[in-house]
Amino acid sequence: MKIDMHVHAKERSSCSIASEKEHIEKAIEFGLDAIIFTDHNKLVPLDHLKELNKKYSPFKIFGGIEVRMKDNGEDVLILGIHDKLIEEREWTYPELYKFVRERNGYIAKAHPYRYKEYIEIDIENYIPDALEIHSTNIGKDDTKLISNLAQKLNCNLISNSDAHNSKDIGIYYNELESTPKNEKELIEILKSGKYTCGYCPERVYKFNKNVAEREEIIRNLIKEGKNKEYYHKLTGNWEGEFDRVLIGKSYII
Ligand SMILES: [Zn+2]
Numbered sequence: 001m002k003i004d005m006h007v008h009a010k011e012r013s014s015c016s017i018a019s020e021k022e023h024i025e026k027a028i029e030f031g032l033d034a035i036i037f038t039d040h041n042k043l044v045p046l047d048h049l050k051e052l053n054k055k056y057s058p059f060k061i062f063g064g065i066e067v068r069m070k071d072n073g074e075d076v077l078i079l080g081i082h083d084k085l086i087e088e089r090e091w092t093y094p095e096l097y098k099f100v101r102e103r104n105g106y107i108a109k110a111h112p113y114r115y116k117e118y119i120e121i122d123i124e125n126y127i128p129d130a131l132e133i134h135s136t137n138i139g140k141d142d143t144k145l146i147s148n149l150a151q152k153l154n155c156n157l158i159s160n161s162d163a164h165n166s167k168d169i170g171i172y173y174n175e176l177e178s179t180p181k182n183e184k185e186l187i188e189i190l191k192s193g194k195y196t197c198g199y200c201p202e203r204v205y206k207f208n209k210n211v212a213e214r215e216e217i218i219r220n221l222i223k224e225g226k227n228k229e230y231y232h233k234l235t236g237n238w239e240g241e242f243d244r245v246l247i248g249k250s251y252i253i
């Protein structure tokens with residue numbers, strides 16, 4: 001079963017331009033079998049998940065969440081928690097870790113090293129189930145750091161799209177050895193590591209061509225002394241792209 005575990009729908013993530021329907025239809029078109037909506041600090045209501053699953057069966061839709069830590073801005077992907085407290089509270093990583101572990105949930109670190117050469121959460125004392133190694137928000141410059149850390153912590157790797165646009169859905173995915181009947185089984189498979197990471201080479205190629213063009217524009221703007229707001233106004237593109245080039249990182253994935 002092919003699953004993309006990091007997807008943002010505009011119904012709950014204001015930074016996404018794709019609706020649930022667009023994501024799901026594209027995911028089916030690209031040959032995925034399942035996705036997990038992981039919106040920023042927002043759960044998918046369980047009755048809504050049920051409806052979506054009924055409508056698009058046998059395609060599966062799961063509901064996770066991407067939580068931003070209040071003290072350092074690091075992002076964590078969570079699966080298996082539907083308690084409203086998770087979106088209502090502001091979290092430090094140790095508090096969230098304890099909360100999720102007590103409820104047998106699943107924790108993965110999203111895009112490690114995105115803007116820095118280090119991770120600000122205490123990942124060595126609170127080891128997640130997985131580190132995300134590929135997505136549209138992880139430059140390939142960072143993959144060595146991420147795989148080294150996974151080895152050191154002895155945790156699994158996952159690869160996802162982090163799609164905010166349906167054309168990116170499933171560009172990276174995970175292929176499970178078996179098809180889970182429910183969320184509990186999905187978590188068991190993920191924790192046991194019985195899956196492999198996969199990607200779509202043609203779409204990664206196209207994505208990178210586009211990134212190279214945008215980064216060229218940004219490098220020129222930096223030379224002219226322009227800032228990220230100017231870049232956003234000029235192109236309509238996300239300011240984060242500018243920040244990353246500014247610190248010398250490339251977001252070729
Ligand atoms: Zn977002």
Ligand SMILES: [Zn+2]
Binds near residue numbers: 008066162
């Ligand atoms: Zn995300």
